[in-house]
Amino acid sequence: MTQYLLSVHGPSSVWDTPLEEAQPMYEATGKFNDELKTTDAWVFVGGLERPETATTVDGTGNDVIVTDGPYMETKEYLGGFWVIEAADLDAALKIAAEASKACGGKVEVRPFAGE
Amino acid sequence: MTQSSDLRAEIDRIYREEYGRVVASLARRFGDLDIAEDAAAEALLIAIERWPSDGIPPNPGGWLTTTAGNRAIDRIRRESLRDTKHKAAMMITDDTPHEPTGPVEDDRLRLVFTCCHPALAPEARVALTLRLLGGLTVEEIARAFLVPETTMAQRITRAKAKIKAAHIPYRVPERDDVTDRLGAVLAVIYLVFNEGYLAGSGADPVRTELTAEAIRLGRILRQFLPDEGEVAGLLALMLLSESRRTARFAGGELVTLDEQDRSGWDRTLIDEGHTLVRECLARVAATSARPGPYQILAAINAVHTDTNDARDTDWSQVVALYDQLYAVTPTPIVALNRAVAVAELDGPDVALAIVDSLDLSGYHAWHATRADLLRRLGRSAEARGEYDAAIAATENPAETAYLARRRAHLVDPGA
Amino acid sequence: MTQYLLAVHSSSSDYDRSFEEMQPVFETVDRFNQKLVADGIWVFGGGLERIEAATTVDGTDGKTLVTDGPYLETKEYLGGFWVIEAADLDAAHQIALEASSACGGKVEVRPFQAE
Structure with a gap:
């Protein structure tokens, strides 16, 4: 079995979507998550707070440097993700297709490095 | 001397012929394309060394697979010693026998689905299929697609790395x-065929190694999926196109269907293609399944190859099939090809109105079709301009020669 | 308790570094991971395969469309991450600091939305 990251991206403005508008997506995603949790594929899911809430910590040098904001400025940001376990890419793509349908966004599928 | 070089050529031919089978078998068994390919290459070296004195074995494919399998096991054992965590050693015990020709052997079928996986870039799918199943060298594939060898090598390496890392x-x-x-899979095979049938550019108008390879892959697929209409349809389409290959060129110039010497068509390929098309029609009639684009294109080609004289072509049948094709794949290119048939049935003026409504001004065949219709309508000056535009948009030398001849034969109303 | 994403980014060339070169980093990260587990703040952690192994799935429009490559083309990509539980941002920063020093890269800290 291999672990895969199923990630969803969006521009900062996505976080401004009014609740009424986002409600059907929340519900579809919630339903998808509930079903996924009953399977062996389930590892983790989480939706992130908007990118402006990010802080970057650099502890590689002698002085610790903490800066406000994400590591990189990009047009779109990681909005949330699933970690799943699947036998191969075909199985992962099948779950990703359902995830994409539920959340209404494209899903990037990336394998984790083996142990 | 001649004998030994003949033998070497024979070994190379067998190796290419059997390469897909050997690699597919090893890839399934060891789950690693690099191991499979390296072991196949090692087996070739052993064959070159031994076959001249031992003779070519009765089942060379089986011999190559067994020898390559043993080399792969040796390599895995060596690496397992270096890295005790290497789990591949457990695969050594899987000793599935090599089935050289039996219908149960579907390793190549598995591999073609891996090579044509939608998670791989389209150009990488074609390259991998030709490399791993066709046994073409990276240099040959690079030449066929007119890209530098290093580019092609990177493309293949990257695709193989993704297959491994993402667990395709x-x-x-x-x-x-x-x-x-x-x-x-069908799209990749048809792309390989088309690249060979009318090469986009380069000195050779046809690349027979590509058309032959596509047909061979089509036959393999048909062997494993005999009930898939589109598989039969694609094979029939390729066979019926291939049957006209030699008649399509005369003195380095493209010869259109209506001007071809039909006695030069390959009757064996036509018969095989017609049999497949009839089979598809029977299946469609029995199951009321809607035929896909390859079956419809094959049927159109069957109509064309059904007469010994272009004037006897059943154009109403051709137009009806294009109507069906347009319903399945409503693209402007299908509409353009349909218009060519409409010209025969309803006249060039009706066809020109259709062609003019299509947004294909960047496509050489659109200009060539317009030029021909304008010529037939006696609008020579406009036709000349369209021939110029078509020549400017094509890179195939045989097509350019054809268009230039047609342009030269225009009746100049001013003269 | 809030869940936080501790994300590390890498460029493609980072993946070309030799195993020998990476060995000490793997060992430090391994020790750090064990500490997170022992302290009961570990939720998930993993290093991703290089970005060339990514596939994007679009299931939003009825038909599933699969394409080779990541969702966004950028100079650097998510290389791996942790999901941790922390009482507040200060606690998360402290862990991010240790994470940054362990893996030798900057760490972006972003809170997850509450369930």
Whole structure:
């Protein structure tokens, strides 16, 4: 079995979507998550707070440097993700297709490095 | 001297012929394309060394697979000693026998689905299929697609790395796979065929190694999926196109269907193609399944190859089939090809109105079709301009020669 | 308790570094991971395969569309991450600091939305 990251991206403005508008997506995603949790594929899911809430910590040098904001400025940001376990890419793509349908966004599928 | 070089050529031919089988078998067994390919290459070296004195074995494919399998096991053992965590050693015990020709052997079928996986870049799918199943060298593939060898090598290396890292399986996908996996395989094979049938550019108008390879892959697919209409349709389409190959060129110039010497057509290929098309029609009639684009294109080609004289072509049948094709794949290119048939049935003026409504001004065949219709309508000056535009948009030398001749034969109303 | 994403980014060339060169980093990260587990703040952690192994799935429009490559083309990509539980941002920063020093890269800290 291999672990895969199923990630969803969006521009900062996505976080401004009014609740009424986002409600059907929340519900579809919630339903998808509930079903996924009953399977062996389930590892983790989480939706992130908007990118402006990010802080970057650099502890590689002698002085610790903490800066406000994400590591990189990009047009779109990681909005949330699933970690799943699947036998191969075909199985992962099948779950990703359902995830994409539920959340209404494209899903990037990336394998984790083996142990 | 001649004998030994003949033998070497024979070994190379067998190796290419059997390469896909050997690699597919090893890839399934060891789950690693690099191991499979390296072991196949090692087996070739051993064959070159031994066959001249021992003679070519009765089942060379089986011999190559067994020898390559042993080399792969040696390598895995060596690496397992270096890295005790290496789990591949457990695969050594899987000793599935090599089935050289039996219908149960579907390793190549698995591998073609891996090579044409939608998670791989389209150009990488074509390259991998030709490399791993066709046994073409990276240099040959690079030459066929007119890219530098290093570019092609990178493309193939990158695709193989993705297959490994992302765990793209060696498996015939299930029917409910989320994407059209068979469609992706057929598209790759047809692309290989078309690249060979009318090469986009370069000195050779036809690349027979590519058309032959596409047909061979089509036959393999048909062997394993005998009930898939589109598989039969694609094979028939390629066979019926291939049957006209030698008649399509005369003195380095493209010869259109109506001007071809039909006695030069390959009757054996036509008969095989017609048999497949009849089989598709029977299946469609029995199951009321809607035929896909390859079956319809094959049927159109069957109509064309059904008469010994272009004037006897059943154009109403051709137009009806194009109507069906347009319903399945409503693209402007299909509409353009349909218009060519409409010209024969309803006249060039009706066809020109259709052609003019299509947004294909960047496509050489659109200009060539317009030029021909304008010529037939006696609008020579406009036709000349369209021939110029078509010549400017094509890179195939045989097509350019054809268009230039047609342009030269225009009746100049001013003269 | 809030869940936080501790993300590390890498460029493609980072993946070309030799195993020998990476060995000490793997060992430090391994020790750090064990500490997170022992302290009961570990939720998930993993290093991703290089970005060339990514596939993007679009299931939003009825038909599933699969394409080779990541969702966004950028100079650097998510290389791996942790999901941790922390009482507040200060606690998360402290862990991010240790994470940054362990893996030798900057760490972006972003809170997850509450369930």
